[in-house]
Amino acid sequence: MNSFDAIVIGAGVIGSSVAYHLARFGAKKVLVLDRTQIGAGTTSQSSGILRTHYSVRENVALAQSSWGVFKDFANYLQDEDAASGMVQCGYLICAPEGEKLEPLRQALQGQVNQGVTVQYLGRDEARSLLPIAQFDDAALIGYEPEAGFADAYLVATSFARTARRLGVKIMEGVEVHRLLTEGGQVTGVETSQGTFVSNTVISTQNIWATDIARWTGIPTPVVAERHAVLALEGPNPYTFQMPVFKDLGSPGMLYCRSYGGNQMLVSEGTVGETLTEPHNEQGDISLDYIVDVGEQVAQRFPAFDEAGLASSWTGVYDVTPDWNPVLGRIPDVKGLIVGYGFSGHGFKLSPGVGRLLAQEALGLPTDVSLAPYALERFRSGHLLTGLYGKGAVS
């Protein structure tokens, strides 16, 4: 009764996607365990932005395949109740003269080479799409019309519900205490509700992936990093028709999107506050920080000089040294597969990653090679560092 074809630890958007894909590929007995609830981890803190803009070509490919799923979510899941809350408003990115200009030029060209629809805009064209912004300093502006944002929590719960309908067992409020192995082979997990047996365990634990190091002695190069997200109430609407905006010219490499009505959701795309322990509880956001971000926003969106703070929250990224995830098998422990280290950009990759990890777990050919994302890269030095340096744009 307690024996399964595969056990997934973590029911965030990644684990839920893995579980759905395992069932869809025909796995009969799949168990998902989460110590809290589906989507209640860092997934619930996401800004939800979907773009294929990356400077790492593997990420472009994963984001592209995932985008195809978000666009047609209910059909893909073959479940009319599934929803992603997607708003296809486009993604505008601009850089002034300076160090970010060449990376932007190369990343846009890379996207074009990989078949993504990208437009190069003049300042007036950019202004017509996002009239609340000024582009006086912009030396290069790229626009991805198909991009936008969606609801990460809704996507996680949709994947999980459809997985359940396909026979997956999801247990909430169950904490995994230990990975069980025999002779280097995974045999199951010990939990707060007893032992569950399987030769295949997929860990999608995000910042808590450091458990793996405790359980196996194998390093997990991931740190928990807290970031703040602000919703500013401006004098003019930031409509759902206006694109998500990435400002490579601002000190915080800000990203902004509509949050409905006159509200703009804004956050910095740079390094956050490192936490000593992995947890995703709310942290303080200082007034100085709010003023600093507000000033950066006002530079780009002059009318937001008068904006007020409508709401705010903090969220935690699972950051690796190259700001890209670790995906695939851990060779020293047979049967253990991991997906962690999404470094603040995992939602947009979640359908593709879930599919790849499920394929790998079931011994099926993977759509694309997982090799570039292997843990081994931190030993070999073949890192996946993006052209923009540290930060979630990667």
Ligand SMILES: Cc1cc2nc3c(=O)[nH]c(=O)nc-3n(C[C@H](O)[C@H](O)[C@H](O)COP(=O)(O)OP(=O)(O)OC[C@H]3O[C@@H](n4cnc5c(N)ncnc54)[C@H](O)[C@@H]3O)c2cc1C
């Ligand atoms: C502020 C913020 C903004 C973001 N914005 C974007 C964005 O705009 N676009 C984008 O693409 N991405 C964004 N991201 C990143 C994206 O949201 C995450 O990469 C993604 O949601 C991570 O999903 P996950 O399943 O890996 O992790 P989680 O949702 O954290 O799930 C991990 C789960 O594992 C469970 N767990 C861990 N250890 C155990 C254990 N021992 N036993 C049982 N259960 C366990 C936890 O309870 C948790 O539910 C953002 C993230 C944050 C924090």
